[in-house]
Amino acid sequence: MASLTHTLGIRHPIVCAPMAGVAGGRLAHAVSAAGGLGMIGARGSATSEWIAEQAALAGEGGTPFGIGLMAWVPQLSTQLDAVLALPDHLRPALVSVSFGDLAAPTGRLREAGLRTACQVGNAADLDAALGAGADVIVARGGEGGGHGRDEVGARAMLDLALSATDTPVLAAGGIATAEDVARALAVGAAGVWCGTAFLTCREGDNSPQARAALIGAVATRYSRVHDVAQGIAWPREFGGRAVATPFVEEWAGAEETMTPEAKAEHAAGRDRADTDYTPLYAGVGVGRLGAETDAASVVAALAGRG
Ligand SMILES: Cc1cc2nc3c(=O)[nH]c(=O)nc-3n(C[C@H](O)[C@H](O)[C@H](O)COP(=O)(O)O)c2cc1C
Numbered sequence: 001m002a003s004l005t006h007t008l009g010i011r012h013p014i015v016c017a018p019m020a021g022v023a024g025g026r027l028a029h030a031v032s033a034a035g036g037l038g039m040i041g042a043r044g045s046a047t048s049e050w051i052a053e054q055a056a057l058a059g060e061g062g063t064p065f066g067i068g069l070m071a072w073v074p075q076l077s078t079q080l081d082a083v084l085a086l087p088d089h090l091r092p093a094l095v096s097v098s099f100g101d102l103a104a105p106t107g108r109l110r111e112a113g114l115r116t117a118c119q120v121g122n123a124a125d126l127d128a129a130l131g132a133g134a135d136v137i138v139a140r141g142g143e144g145g146g147h148g149r150d151e152v153g154a155r156a157m158l159d160l161a162l163s164a165t166d167t168p169v170l171a172a173g174g175i176a177t178a179e180d181v182a183r184a185l186a187v188g189a190a191g192v193w194c195g196t197a198f199l200t201c202r203e204g205d206n207s208p209q210a211r212a213a214l215i216g217a218v219a220t221r222y223s224r225v226h227d228v229a230q231g232i233a234w235p236r237e238f239g240g241r242a243v244a245t246p247f248v249e250e251w252a253g254a255e256e257t258m259t260p261e262a263k264a265e266h267a268a269g270r271d272r273a274d275t276d277y278t279p280l281y282a283g284v285g286v287g288r289l290g291a292e293t294d295a296a297s298v299v300a301a302l303a304g305r306g
């Protein structure tokens with residue numbers, strides 16, 4: 001079997017995860033130019049125009065890139081249309097669909113000859129992804145940043161996936177150093193899928209204030225606080241791991257009782273770009289983030305060439 005790096009046309013088995021609000025075309029391009037694979041993270045509200053624009057940025061000069069979509073969003077079908085309508089020279093090397101019904105979107109992408117990935121966070125997700133025919137499985141542990149499950153740890157999820165299939169498996173959740181990458185590869189992962197490690201890259205779409213807050217952050221918390229506060233209709237089973245700000249700590253576990261006053265406080269905080277309220281999604285690797293950096297340095301560090 002050809003290695004994943006060969007199949008995807010990349011030098012290092014390092015994928016920068018799709019991260020809505022952070023990983024646009026610029027970050028994806030920079031990661032891929034440095035030898036990894038950069039994924040564009042589409043928000044639920046991402047339009048066809050946005051997808052086409054970001055793909056043009058990511059794929060400039062023939063650089064490979066990927067796109068990550070969320071399976072539960074009502075706009076999924078339009079977003080899939082937009083991905084499938086990209087011109088040949090901007091054809092993504094990998095398209096991920098995660099968090100929701102995987103079979104139909106994965107089937108559509110595969111029929112069009114695109115290579116697909118699904119993030120899985122428990123045994124049932126793994127069965128669903130394999131049943132859908134995903135070309136790449138992303139075994140995502142609860143340590144990971146952003147949305148997903150908090151049921152199975154990264155190492156256990158990786159072992160589960162590796163023992164269930166010969167399909168290439170990428171390790172995800174809390175991977176922050178070259179040693180973490182080496183450990184994942186040593187047990188049989190085809191590569192790694194990292195989000196948090198790239199959160200302080202200048203090429204990202206997050207604000208300098210958000211990056212500074214991430215650099216100073218130590219603890220994270222898995223909850224539905226930001227989604228409930230903002231009225232975002234994520235399925236209940238998928239919470240999100242974010243920096244443990246006082247507001248998150250106050251409402252984690254009590255989301256259903258969040259008062260209108262608390263929601264207004266959250267909205268006002270976001271409006272004034274107060275990072276105590278900005279959803280700073282990040283995994284347990286957040287404590288490893290140093291100064292602002294760039295994608296080439298992060299790829300080199302993860303590849304052990306830093
Ligand atoms: C800020 C942020 C945004 C994310 N957005 C998405 C997304 O849009 N789509 C997606 O499939 N996964 C998303 N994720 C999850 C990542 O794909 C991945 O599972 C996670 O970052 C891996 O764990 P790590 O952050 O510890 O490296 C996001 C993660 C973060 C940190």
